[in-house]
Amino acid sequence: MQIQFLGATGTVTGSKYLVSAGPTKILVDCGLFQGFKQLRLRNWANLPVAPSAIDAVVLTHAHLDHSGYIPLLVKNGFRGKIYCSEATYELCRILLPDSGHLLEEEAGYANKHGFSKHHPALPLYTQDDAERCLKFFSPVKFKHRFRVAGTVNAELARAGHILGAAIALLDDGKTTIAFSGDLGRSEDRLMAPPSTIERADYLVVESTYGNRHHDPADPMILLGKTIQETVNRGGIVVIPSFAVGRAQILLYYMHLLKQSGAISNVLPVYLNSPMAADVTALYRHYRDDHRLNDEECRAMCHAAKIVNSVEESKALNLQHMPMVIIAASGMATGGRVLHHLKAFAPDPRNTILFAGFQAGGTRGASMVGGADAVKIHGEYVPIRAQVLQIENLSAHADGDEIMNWLSHFQHPPRRIFITHGEPEAADTLRKRIEEKLQWPCTVPDYLETVELK
Structure with a gap:
């Protein structure tokens, strides 16, 4: 066997790993690059392997940095099966067409207002492309061994993180x-903990928070304090949020905060993402993936008013009373949240609250880093609102939690490949593993190929 790293090297996006076993070629994850322009341009470049030559895809979970390239892979000739957990398939049915729709919408907006350098601006793929790719999905159950292609078999185990997230063993x-895919947290308020793995000859492990320790403070208390302080000065809280995972924990916390009286029970809370609303409903169907009971699921689903239409979304921007708006995307890279930032970021009474990791090169990272303006739809928007970040709302394991997960291996892997992290995070995790466990580690380079002997 051999592995080639087609993404998630030196960055937390673009996860793609090409595993070859003789003539068989399998792609593990198929994600979009996000953030810096030089990374995003990779989405438009040809893969080093023809999509038609790939026999199958194994998907760890549905977030777009792991699944968002699939419509383009199919558009360019892939005709194999895409294996994933049942919940991941349900999420991809929601996320991928929405991604195609947003890409078309952004290209159309750029053409209408003339701020693109390309004439005309074209989407990476369309909603129709995304709809067509869904017929290649083949959902499998957790802990069920299945034939992927050729001589290669696989099994999926729960990774926590989000609904359907999996650790894949080939x-x-x-x-x-x-x-590892994206590892969840052992004591997550919402999701079940990741499954332990006892042995593997080689391991590819994420390192998003490999150099950090999550603040032990209760993020719900920090969230409630931030909202109340903003309300007291007559402001609006805008929370850029991933539609899958982050939006749901935020909704659950909104329910608990109102129930406890930490924030007013009549404070308007809006979920400006019909997709996130659809995702939230899936929590009732996949109870084994999370910790909530039926009553808690219902409360989470009713914690916010769902904003369905574009007209309703625009109407929010004309309001001036205190409220909370949760809207995609989580790093402010696109979606409806951009219009809310244009409307509310210039007002110092308001708060822009980021709930999790912000990849380099994203608007979220710029704002958290103290930028006094960010470019949205071709023009610079001044940032006068308070900008805060609650990092321990993340659904990623931190460095200590990753080390604890590794401790369950009964036999050390021959080599660990550390990916899906910014350079400092990946290298810090490498040093910890080599010094504490004395296991050989590699932080691979983009397009590097390694023989698995």
């Missing part, structure tokens, strides 16, 4: 390689 009868 083997060709001689060599086993495990992919």
Whole structure:
């Protein structure tokens, strides 16, 4: 076997790993690059392998940095099966068409207002492209061994993180390689903890928070304090949020904060993402993936008013009374939240609250870093609102939690490949593993190929 790293090297986006076993070629994850322009341009470049030559895809979870390239892969000739958990398939049915719709919408907006350098601006793929790729999905159950292609078999185990998130184990009868995907947290308020893995010859592990320790303070208290302080000065709280995972924990916390009286029970809370509303409803169907009971699921689903239409979304921007708006996307890279930032970021009474990791090169990272203006739809928007970040709302394991997860291996892997992290995070995790566990580690380079002997 051999592995080639087609993404998630030196960055937390673009996860793609090409595993070859003789003539068989399998892509583990198929994500979009996000953030810096030089990374986003990779989405438009040809893969080093023809999509038609790939026999199958194994998907760890539905977030777009792991799944968002699939419509383009199919558009460019892939005709194999896409294996994933049942919940991941349901999420991809929501996320991928929405991604295509947003890409078309952004290209259309750029053409209408003339701020694109390309004439005409074109979407990476369309909603129709995304709809067509769904017929290639083949959902499988957790802990069920299945044939992927050729001599390669696989099994999925729960990774926590979001609904359906999986740790993927592949083997060709001689060599086993495990992919952590995005590891969840052992004591997450919402999601079940990640499954433990006892052995694998090789391991690809994420390092998003490999150099950090999550603040032990209760993020719900910080969230409530931020909202109340903003309300007291007559302001509006805008929370850029991923539609899958982050939006749901925020909704659950809104319910608990109102129930406890930490924030007013009549404070308007809006979820400006019909997609996030659809995702939230799935929590009732996949109870084994999370910790909530039926009553808590219902409360989460009714914690906010759903904003469905574009007209309703625009109307929010004309309001001046205190309220909370949760809207995609989580790093302010696109979606409806951009219009809310244009409307509310210039007012110092308001708060822009980021709930989790912000990849380099995103508007979120710029704002958290103290930028006094960010470019949205071709023009610079001044940032006078308070900008805060609650990092311990993240659904990613931190450095200590990753090390604890690794401790369950009964036999050390021959080598660990550390990916899906900014350079400092990946290298810090490498040092910790080598010094504490004395396991050999590599932080691979983009397009590097390694023989798995």
